[in-house]
Amino acid sequence: MRQKLIITLTTVRGSRQYTLSQLAGYLVGLFLLLSALSFFVSNLLLVQTRDHLHGLEQEKITLEEQFTEALGTQQLYLENLAELGSRYSEVFYERSQLEEEKIRLDADLSEIESILGVLTDLPAETPQTDRSALLRAASVQRLFLLHSIPNGLPIKGTRIGSGFGTRVHPITRARTPHNGLDFPAARGTPVYATADGIVEKAGFDQGSGFGNLIILQHNFGFKTYYAHLQNIEVTSSQYVHKGQLIGYSGNTGRSTGPHLHYEVRHLYTPLDPKPFVDWGLSNFESLFTSIEDVEWESLSAMYPLNQGGPQ
Incomplete structure (x- = not known):
């Protein structure tokens, strides 16, 4: 009896049977096998393609980061180049200044x-x-x-609040001698020595109204007074040089506002500090x-x- 392949299809209208010869059965089986093999191969290729696309995406991200880094490096090079150009200009200017100075000295x-x-x-x-x-x-x-x-300004700025001479005291309202110059200045403004010397006093002065006070002794019998200081940066018996930072202005003692009270004295006689400042x-x-x-x-x-x- 010849072998045959019977295929039964069942629907809502009933069942039907189809008889195939052995060769046709082989062909159908081969078709189904090839279809399954194609399905699995397609899925494998799809997975590989997806992995490849993911790798390409990662490479794209890496390239973008490298590109951004390269732009940053380029910007840094440009900034360094600009800085070098600026420094070259400064050096060129300083060289010109030195040449002019040499000409002047010659x-x-x-x-x-x-x-x-x-x-x-x-x-x-x-x-x-x-x-x-x-x-x-x-x-x-x-x-x-x-x-x-003593010469020059003891504090930055040239405005003088009260000059040397008799005045009405802002607190007592009595006419009294004002033995120095007042320089209005914010608390903490640096105060400098106006000549080389030695520190005679550095601390709070009781009874004078000067508050925190520095007295410097200079050559030829001169002294300078720096009063109403907020902070003192020197100590008694210390040597100081002209232009050295000795304290900071403030509002200590009898004072109506932050300022530096500056005096020049010669053998205890108060002198007008203005000519010394100038x-x-x-x-x-x-x-x-x-x-x-x-x-x-x-x-x-x-x-x-x-x-x-x-x-």
């Missing part, structure tokens, strides 16, 4: 003497080496005096004519090369 001695106002009456035939030595000595002496005698190398002679309470003649005898200075 100027004729007579011009320098004219600027300083010294040695102008020397004979024209005086050898240049002698003029140079005398000019150097005179300059050193002037700088020594400018470091020894005094410097450019107007060296001015102090010795504006302050008459100091015997400048004896100082002139000590420093004869300061022509135009103390007489």
Whole structure:
């Protein structure tokens, strides 16, 4: 009996049977096998494709991060390049300044003497080496005096609240001498020594109304007072140099507001500090004519090369 393949299909209308020969059965089986194999191969390829796409997506993210990092590195290089350009400009400017300074220092001695106002009456035939030595000595002496005698501002800013002389005291309302200058300033403003010296007092001064007070002793009998300080940065017996930070302004003692009270005294005699504040190398002679309470003649005898200075 020939082998046959019978296929039964059942529907709502009943069942039907189909008879296939053995060859047709093989073909149907082969078709089903190939369909199943194709299904599994397609799924495998789909999974591999999905994994490949996921890998490509990760590579895309990595490339984007590297691109962003490269942009940041490029920006950093540009910033460094700009900074180097700025530094080059600064160095070039400083070099130009130094060249100008060298030219100025190489100027004729007579011009320098004219600027300083010294040695102008020397004979024209005086050898240049002698003029140079005398000019150097005179300059050193002037700088020594400018470091020894109070000069310049003790605090940043040039506005003066109360000047030297008699005034109505803002607290007692009585007319009393005001022996210094008042510089209005916010609490904590730096205060500087106006000449080299030694600290005579650094602390709270009872009874004077000065509050926290610094007194500096300088050469030639001069003293400076710095009152109403908030903080003191020096101690008694300490040596200080001109321009050194010694304290910070405040409102201690009898004071109506934050400020620095500054005095210049000579042998305990209060002097008007304004000429001392204005005094410097450019107007060296001015102090010795504006302050008459100091015997400048004896100082002139000590420093004869300061022509135009103390007489």
